[in-house]
Amino acid sequence: xxxxxxxxxxxxxxxxxxxxxxxxxxxxxxxxxxxxxxxxxxxxxxxxxxxxxxxxxxxxxxxxxxxxxxxxxxxxxxxxxxxxxxxxxxxxxxxxxxxxxxxxxxxxxxxxxxxxxxxxxxxxxxxxxxxxxxx
Amino acid sequence: xxxxxxxxxxxxxxxxxxxxxxxxxxxxxxxxxxxxxxxxxxxxxxxxxxxxxxxxxxxxxxxxxxxxxxxxxxxxxxxxxxxxxxxxxxxxxxxxxxxxxxxxxxxxxxxxxxxxxxxxxxxxxxxxxxxxxxx
Numbered sequence: 001x002x003x004x005x006x007x008x009x010x011x012x013x014x015x016x017x018x019x020x021x022x023x024x025x026x027x028x029x030x031x032x033x034x035x036x037x038x039x040x041x042x043x044x045x046x047x048x049x050x051x052x053x054x055x056x057x058x059x060x061x062x063x064x065x066x067x068x069x070x071x072x073x074x075x076x077x078x079x080x081x082x083x084x085x086x087x088x089x090x091x092x093x094x095x096x097x098x099x100x101x102x103x104x105x106x107x108x109x110x111x112x113x114x115x116x117x118x119x120x121x122x123x124x125x126x127x128x129x130x131x132x133x134x135x
Numbered sequence: 136x137x138x139x140x141x142x143x144x145x146x147x148x149x150x151x152x153x154x155x156x157x158x159x160x161x162x163x164x165x166x167x168x169x170x171x172x173x174x175x176x177x178x179x180x181x182x183x184x185x186x187x188x189x190x191x192x193x194x195x196x197x198x199x200x201x202x203x204x205x206x207x208x209x210x211x212x213x214x215x216x217x218x219x220x221x222x223x224x225x226x227x228x229x230x231x232x233x234x235x236x237x238x239x240x241x242x243x244x245x246x247x248x249x250x251x252x253x254x255x256x257x258x259x260x261x262x263x264x265x266x267x268x269x270x
Contacts, residue, residue: 035224036245036246037245037246037247038245038247039245039246039247040221040223040245040246040248040249067206067209067211067228068206069204069205069206069209069211070204071202071204074202074204076202076204076211076226087175088175089170089241089243090243091211091226091228091243093213093226106224106245107245108224108225108226108243108244108245109243109245110170110171110172110173110174110175110241110242110243110244111171111173111174111175112173112250112251112254113175114175115247115250116247119247
């Protein structure tokens with residue numbers, strides 16, 4: 001495993017275990033982009049990405065990582081959890097930049113009903129966040 | 136990379152390149168299960184799994200694999216393609232059995248509209264297949 005990826009994963013898992021989401025921002029590149037489960041269009045920028053990520057992580061109950069793969073700066077993490085009693089399984093696909101921060105994150109989740117329920121909750125919270133930013 | 140995984144991937148990619156889907160059946164364990172993108176409930180058994188897999192692969196236009204991770208008998212493959220002009224990105228998460236065949240396959244796809252469109256086409260073809268099996 002590349003040293004950067006090992007160091008990143010140690011910090012990433014610690015943050016998730018402690019649910020210390022503020023610290024997560026330090027692990028995101030300024031120009032990070034996220035490909036979220038519902039949309040093809042990517043979200044970009046550290047503030048928006050951080051808020052989306054925190055919202056997803058706080059919405060999925062019993063979020064836990066399972067299988068893990070690393071290939072250089074490319075990381076694949078399997079997770080499981082529930083949203084409103086619906087089981088879900090997903091993958092975080094992460095590309096690290098040269099500083100060992102997340103440059104690109106793609107999130108894929110199955111099944112369909114869990115993605116739709118997650119989207120419902122998350123988009124409501126994201127709209128509130130965006131309205132607040134504008135105000 | 137485990138010898139089994141390397142041998143499996145060489146055959147898997149050759150089958151995809153040649154679009155020789157009949158051969159794919161040899162790479163599936165008799166008791167293979169598939170976690171498809173739309174449903175939580177897994178499909179099991181080689182005939183059903185093979186038919187579902189072929190139907191998905193034939194429905195996604197320009198299906199190509201991109202990033203690839205291997206950890207022992209656990210494999211993660213990123214793919215991209217289109218369904219009815221909708222871009223999609225997905226992951227095949229594969230567990231090999233001791234004979235180097237697929238024991239478990241989980242498929243996750245984003246975005247939502249592509250999964251819904253794919254489901255529409257695939258479920259129609261799967262129902263036709265199941266009706267034929269029964270007849």
